[in-house]
């Protein structure tokens with residue numbers, strides 16, 4: 001195993017083992033070894049999150065472990081975020097972002113928002129559990145080029161369609177590009193709700209939107 005893949009594996013393992021004390025040091029080590037910050041997030045820590053999700057499904061982990069895994073990943077993000085400048089992209093614009101109503105998952109949204117900021121986007125983050133009314137109001141107020149919505153629960157992803165329908169109803173849809181993201185997204189779903197693009201990983205998302213600039 002190369003040094004890089006070994007470090008990525010250790011980052012993933014630390015998330016799975018909920019090792020909140022070790023994660024900041026491991027993130028530093030990754031940076032020192034020349035691993036780009038976005039790779040440490042997506043190919044390291046986020047891979048561990050997938051294992052955590054699997055263990056939860058297998059009833060090996062419970063809600064307490066999900067919470068702890070989230071906290072561990074946030075500790076790692078605190079070290080890596082200032083270094084998220086490795087994706088080579090041009091352009092800038094304004095983006096309104098949020099996690100849809102009923103959904104409290106924000107780690108992936110925050111990763112995407114950090115990558116956008118690193119590309120000189122102005123990011124207006126509405127947080128989690130954002131209602132269609134709040135999204136539409138923010139689009140009216142801030143007139144962004146980009147609206148980004150995140151959902152991790154299959155039960156909440158439908159809320160994205162409500163936002164787009166409301167934008168259309170209020171005559172705001174044509175002025176903004178809409179990207180939806182999160183693990184349960186599919187191309188078919190994005191087309192069905194009338195989103196402009198879909199991404200299941202944040203780097204892919206940044207590539208797509210910078211192509212629009």
Ligand code: B12
Pocket residue numbers: 042046049050051052053054056057063066067069070102103104105106107108109111112148149150151152153154155179180181182183184198199200201202203204205206
């Ligand atoms: C951590 C976690 C939590 C934490 C969240 C902490 C936080 N602040 O976010 C807590 C403990 C709160 C939580 C709660 C729950 N969770 Co949870 N959680 C997870 C877990 C383990 C990891 C998610 C994560 O952060 N991954 C790391 C990030 C980096 O990845 P990501 O979110 O997928 O984001 C990436 C991409 O999707 C993309 N992306 C994300 N958003 C966006 C947006 C845009 C615009 C773009 C371009 C890209 C993009 O970019 C990111 C980086 O590449 C997942 C399992 C999993 N593997 O996903 C379950 C999971 C999502 N949770 C699940 C469940 C069931 C729940 C609960 C219902 C549990 C319960 N019984 O209460 C509650 C729901 C609470 C609520 N109302 O939202 C299920 C969802 C099942 C489903 N199909 O709907 C999962 C899949 C676990 C499982 N396997 O069953 N959870």
